[in-house]
Amino acid sequence: MGHSMRWAAIAVAAMLAGCGDKSQQAGDDTLRIIIGQASPLTGPQAHLGKDNENGVRLALDEINAAGLTLGGKKAVLVLQSEDDGADPKTATTVAQKLVDEGVAGVIGHLNSGATIPASKIYYDNGIPQISPSATAVAYTAAGYNTAFRVMTNDAQQGSVLGKYAVTHLGAKKIAIVDDRTAYGQGLADEVEKAVKAAGGEVVAREYTSDRATDFMAILTSIKAKAPDVVFFGGMDPQAAPMIKQMKQLGITAKFLGGDGAQTPKFIELAGADAEGALASNPGLPLDAMPGGAAFKAKFEAKYGKIQNYSPYAYDAMYVLVEAMKRAGSSDPAKYLTELPKTDYQGVTGHIRFDAKGDLAGGAVTLYQVKNGQWQTLETVQSGK
Amino acid sequence: MPEAATRPRWLVFGLLALGLALLPFLVDAGLGRSWVRLLDLALLYVMLALGLNIVVGYAGLLDLGYVAFYALGAYVYAWLASPHFGLHLPFWAILPLGAALAALFGVLLGAPTLRLRGDYLAIVTLGFGEIIRIFMNNLNAPVNITNGPQGINLIDPVRLAGMSLSQPHTLLGYTFTGAHLTYYLFLLFTLLVMFISMRLEDSRIGRAWVAIREDEIAAAATGINTRNLKLLAFAMGATFGGLAGGLFASFQGFISPESFNLMESIMILCMIVLGGMGHIPGVIFGAVLLTLLPEALRYTGDWQRNLFGQVYVDPADLRMLLFGLALVAVMLYRPAGLIPSARRRQEFADARE
C-alpha cells in the first residue's frame, strides 16, 4: 500500500515537472544540440548502417571542431545513434526514442522499409528528417513536410538505368531480377517501365530474396531467353554471387545493377567475375567532386573503407546544420521552414529539394568494373 | 494462502486497476515517452502471446506460423482503412472482420494438419506462415492487392470520440501523446483477451484441450471430439492474432511483409515458453519481458561508460548476445518457465523422478 502511494507521488511530481527542453540542458551556456542517427547496426545490413553512422559522425565532429554559433550562442552537436535493425517496428520505437531524447533533427533511416513508418513519428512530432539512403518513392509521397532525402529516388534512378540499357548498351532483350524488398522491387519496376518506354523488350522477370545466395535456377531460365542485359535490383551480397553464377552458366549478357551493387564489397566478393559489370549510383562519383577525394581521405583515415552511403549521411548532416544556421536556431519548428530552401554544394553533388522533399534533378552516374576497380562511365541527369 | 483469501478482493482489484490506469504516466515520467510506445507494443505482444498460448500452451499444438494470423489481421485493417483501396471504415467494423478472417484461416491451416504431431506440425505451420508472408510480399501483380514489398502506408489511426490516436491531445494542461491513448485502447482489448482465456481455461473446452495435450489417444477414448477441439484451438488462437494484427496496423500506420517474418513467430513462442506455458500470468510476464528486455539492453552502452570509462563493445552488438544468453539461462534454471502453472511444475517434478 505504502509502496503504491510512493509511486503515485513520484508520478504526480514528475507530471507537474513536465518536460523541459532537453536540448538546452548543458551546464554552461553552450547549446547542446542532439542529432539523431538511425540505421541497422545489427543484422545482415549492419555494415551499411555503421557506414551511415560514421558519415554522420565525421560531419558532426568537423562542425564541432570548426565551432558552431546559432543566434549568437555557442552550440555543440551531440550524436545519438540508434539501431533500427532494418526492421519497420523497431524503427518506430527508435524514432520515438530519438524524439524523446529531444533530438533537433534526424539523419536516417537507411532502408526505405524502416524510413517510411518512422517518418510518421517524426512528422507527428515536427522533427525534420533527412534520409541519406532511403530511395522508395513512397517515403516522400506521404506528403510529410518533415521528410527529406539527399539521395536520388528509385523512380529517378530506375528511369535513367532503363533508358541507359537500351540506348547506350544497345540492349534489345533485357532480363530483370529483383530481391523482393521495397528497394529492389521498386527500382526494378522503374527500370522495367523505362526499358519499355525506350523500346526495349523485357524477356524475363525473375525474383529472389535478400537472403538468397543460390540463383542458378532463375539464371538458367534467364539463359534460355538469351537476353543482352541482366538487370538486378538488390544489394551486393546477392549481386556478387549472382554474377559469379552467371559466369558459371556461361551467360554472356552484361550485368547491370543499381546503387546496392555499386560497392567495393561487390568487387571484393565477386573477384575476377566482377570484371565488366555495370552499375549506377546516384550523384556524382566521389573523385569527380571537388571535395570528394578529401572526403575519402578523411573518412578512410578514421573509419576504413567507404561502404556506400556515408557521403550522403555526411552531406545530410551539413544540410541540416546549414538550415539551422540560416534560421539561427536549432528549434525544429523554426529551422524546418529553412530546409526546403536548401541550396548546398555537398560532397555528393548540388543539393536542392523539390516540393516533396526529394532531391531535385538528382544526377545518376554509371560505373563499370575495369581491372578490379569501379570506373566512371558517365553521369546522367534524371528527368532529362 | 488464507491471508490472500481474507483480504478484500475489491481492494486488490482496485489497486491493480489504478496501477494499470496510471502506468503510462508513471512510465512517461520515469523513463521517457518512447517507453509508453513500448508499453503499447508490450500489450500487443501480450495479446499475441495469449492467443498462441491457446494453441501451444493449452492444446499442445506446436505452431511456428502464428505470425500469419497477425499478418492477416493487419492487412485486413490496411485494406479497409487506408488510401490503398480508398476505403476508410471505422475500426470497430474492421477489427471483427480481420479476426474472423484470421479464424477462418486458422481452421484452414488446422484441417489438413490434424494428423500431424509435434515437430512435423511445427514445420508445416512454419511453412504456412512463410506462404502467407510470401503471398503478401508478391501480390502486387498482376492485380495489386497487397502493394508487395512496398507495404501499405497512411493507414488510418483509430478514432475514438473524434480523437485520433496518433496525434497528441491536451487535456487539463497536460499533453497526451497518441501512445498514451493507444495504451488504454490496447489495455481494453488485452483485458478482453485475458478474460476469454481465463474463462476458456476453466471450461469444459479448456479441460478437453489439456487432455488432448497430455494424451490425445486417451482423450479421444474418453469421448472428446479431438478434431473439433483442435480446430477450435487453432481458430481461437488465430482470432486473437488477427485482432492484434488490426491494432498493430492502426498503431504503426504502415505495414509491410517484413514485419511478419518467421523470427516474429519464434519470438512469440519464446515469450510463452519463457513465461510459463499454459499459465496466463506467466505468458503475460513473458510477453512484457521479451518486449522490453531488448530495449533495456540498449542502455548497456551507458553502463560500460560508467563502469570502464569507455565503450568496449557496441551496445547494439551486445544487445542480441545478452538476449540469447538470457534465453538459455532462464531455460536452464527454470525450464518450466519463469512463472509456471502448478500443473506444469508438477509435471516437471514427475519427469525428474
Add this chain to the structure above:
Amino acid sequence: MDIFLQQLVNGLVLGSVYALVALGYTMVYGILELINFAHGEVTMMGAMVALAVIGALALAAPGVPGVLMLAAGLAVAIPVCVALGLLIERVAYRPLRHAPRLAPLITAIGVSIILQNVAMLIWGKQYIPFPAILPQGRHTFYGASITDVQIAILVLTVAIMLALILVVQKTRLGRAMRATAQSRQVASLMGVDVNRVIAATFAIGSALAAVAGIMVSAYYGLAHYYMGFLLGLKAFSAAVLGGIGNLGGAMLGGLLLGLIESFGAGYIGDLTGGFLGSHYQDVFAFFVLIAVLVFRPQGLLGARGVERA
C-alpha cells in the same frame, strides 16, 4: 532439354548441400527427439573459421595449392565445430533432457542467437569473400555446364553419406547409437554409455556441419555471420521431408528439396502461364512439404508409429 539438364544439375548440387546439413539435424533428432536449432549456426562457424585460416594462409603463403589450403581450413574448422557441438550439447541440452519438450527448443534458439552474435563480434558484420584458390574449371555436356567445385560437392556428399551409413550400420558406436535412438533407458540398461553416444552424435553432426559450411562458402564465394539461419531452416525442412531421424531420409529430403526449388523457380512461371513467378519458389517448396506430410505424416522414409511418450 539443355535447360532441363542444367536445372537438374543446379538442383542436385543445392540439394547435396541441404542434405549434408540435414544429416546433422536428423542424427540429433533420431537420438534425442530434439530440433537442434543451433545446427545452422555451427555450419556458419565452420565456414567462418575455415575462411579465417584460408585467408591467413593465402596472405602468408600465396604459392600453396588451393586444395592444400582448403584442407588446412578443414583441419582447423572440424575440431572447432566438434568442440562447439560438444559444448552446446553439454551446456544447453543435457541439463534439459527431462524438461518439457519446448525448453530445449528455446535454449537452441538462444544458442543460435549467441553464436550469430559471437561470430559478428569476431568477424564483423561484413560479408567475407572466399579467396579464389580453387580450380575454376567448367565442363559442358549437352548444353548444360558443371564446374569443378560442383562436382566436388556432389562426390563429397555421396562419399560422406556412405561413410556415415557404414558407421551407423557396422560399428559398435553405430549400434549404440541405434540402440539409444530406440530407447535411451533400455540402451543404458544394456551397458551403453548414453551420454557418450549422444556426445558422439553431436560431434559427428558438427563435423559434417563444418564440411558443409566450407562447401557452401566455397561454392557461393562468401560467408557471413547470418548465413546459418536460412541454410539451417532449409536443411531442417529437408530432414522432415525425408522423415526426420532417418539418415537416408535426410539425403533424399535434401536432394528433393534442392530439385523442387530449382525446378520450381525454373518452371513455375511457364506452368502457371506467368501468373506465379520465381518469387513463389518457397511457396512451391513448402506446398510440396505440406502435401507430403499430410499424406505421409512421418515423412517419406520415416518409420511409422514413432510416437513416443
